[in-house]
Amino acid sequence: MPIDQRRINGPDVSIPYYIYSNLNKKSDKIKHDFNIRNDKRSNNEMRKIFLKTGIVSQAKGSAYIELGNTKVVCSVFDPRELSNRNGYCSQGEIYCEFKFAPFSCQKRKIHQQDAEEKQYSLILQRALEPAVCLHEFPNFQVDVYAMVLDNAGSSLAAAIMAASTALANAGVPMFGLVTASTIGIYDNHYLMDPTDTEEVICNTQPDNQDDFNHGIITLASLAQHNQVSEVFLIGSIDTNSIIQATEILTTVNKDICPVLQQCLVKTIMKLHN
Amino acid sequence: MDKNKDIIVCVPGQRLCISDKVNIAGPGTYEQQGYIYSKLAGLVKLVEKENTRTVEVHGITEQSIVPAPGDIVTAMVTIVNQRFCKCSIKCIGDIVLTRPYRGILRKEDVRAIDKDNIQMYKCFRPGDIILARVMPMTEGHTYQLSTAENELGVVIAHSEEGVAMIPINWTQMQCPKTLRKEFRKVAKVIPEHVIADQ
DSSP: OOOOTTSOOOOSOOOOGGGGTTTTOSOOSOOOOSSSOTTSOOTTOOOOEEEEEOOOSSSSEEEEEEETTEEEEEEEOOOEEOTTOOSOOSSOEEEEEEEEOTTSSSSOOOSSOOHHHHHHHHHHHHHHTTTBOGGGSTTEEEEEEEEEEEOSSOHHHHHHHHHHHHHHHTTOOBSSOEEEEEEEEETTEEEESOOHHHHHHHTOOOTTOSSOOEEEEEEEEETTTTEEEEEEEEEEOOHHHHHHHHHHHHHHHHHHHHHHHHHHHHHHHHHHO | OOGGGGOOEEOTTOEEEEOSSSEEEOTTEEEETTEEEEOSSEEEEEEEOSSOEEEEEEESSOOOOOOOTTOEEEEEEEEEOSSEEEEEEEEETTEEEEEEEEEEEEGGGSOSSOGGGOOGGGTOOTTOEEEEEEOOOOSSSSEEEEOOSTTOEEEEOBOTTSOBOEEOSSSEEEOTTTOOEEEOOBOOOOOHHHHHHO
16 A cells, blocks of 8 residues: 555554454344344335534535435535636536545544545536536536435435436526435345345345345436436346336335425525525 | 425435426426426425426536526637637626636627627737627537627736726726726626615
8 A cells, every 4th residue: 555645544454343243143144134124124214314504614505414324414615617628518517526534434533535426426427417407507516425424224215306306406407406315136036225234234235045036226316207317226136126116216216205305494494584 | 494394305216296287397397207306405495486386406516507508608809819719708797607618709709890800819818807798609518608798808808917906998908007098898797786786
């Protein structure tokens, strides 16, 4: 690992302690009861959502979302000029940056963006672009920064919802609000809004079965117009399961949309008085 | 509570009404498949006219204002050379911008007469505050400015002593401390109380 000149250098290598905590366990297989989840939810139940706008004073628009224990802060800044561009563009641009805080995951994250965070930044940008009226600010760029404070599963879906609310709070013209949700698939079980433990289970394939259904699907959609803006899939899932999971996610996104609307209406009523 | 009866609050993507000959989509809204939808989170205003009614949505935050052709802007001169000078646009009308935009003022747009004999260093200096009008955009990343009017030009300039100079005619300004005269393209600024009388 190269020495970082801009930070205090700690040890070259450090390994989290929890890797050694299961050494004495006899059974290697993962035990999980799919009929009852660890937090007493049924398989098609979302976690509680808390959403609030206007929490970052320096930003033009901001939003904070809690999805169970997952906590994400999103900031939107003023449209700014693209200084290094010479041609004229009739469309504006959205720049998205997705970042996990170093303390947000079980394994400590570094300060720079790694490959997963860069991928999530592109997914966040693709999810928001169909909803924003880019032709209203030609030749300008809107900056969106999403920071995950606590990653307890479904962080990408929470960041998409927070970014959509922050853009509406900033006064950026939009065709509609974007809602997103995540589903985990393990054999015949569909776990709505998985936690980080359930995400690990759904990403694991049993040793003795080759064509085992497992994976995670995140779907973002404009629920008011029945339009899907982004689908992100990890794992090995057959076609029928994908279709069924997509229908479940679309229905859940439509159910989440009133939460975003009520949060914005509350903000407008507070500012109007 | 009576005030809240007349308030119509909407969020982006919310359907407002049918788009027909009576209901017309105004700013902050868009039409799609025969309906008017909202683009912003804010309050709905209905502007009644003779036979039509315009539906508008006003956002809660102040809009990010982009200069449009024809606007009077306040800018600060940053770089001066023989053919043009570069400016930083600070205000649009009475509204202070949160982020400055870049403008360019060409030699041919400084004044309306005697264009061939203009010398840029006798019209502007770096640090001057000028009033200018935005021209139609030709380059993608810079706003074209023009001061080819009597009311446009330098309004605030500082001398070498750092004192704000006083305009004495339309081409010169004088330092009240050292009485030294400098050349500027001076704006004919009308006092505000005179405007109020008109």
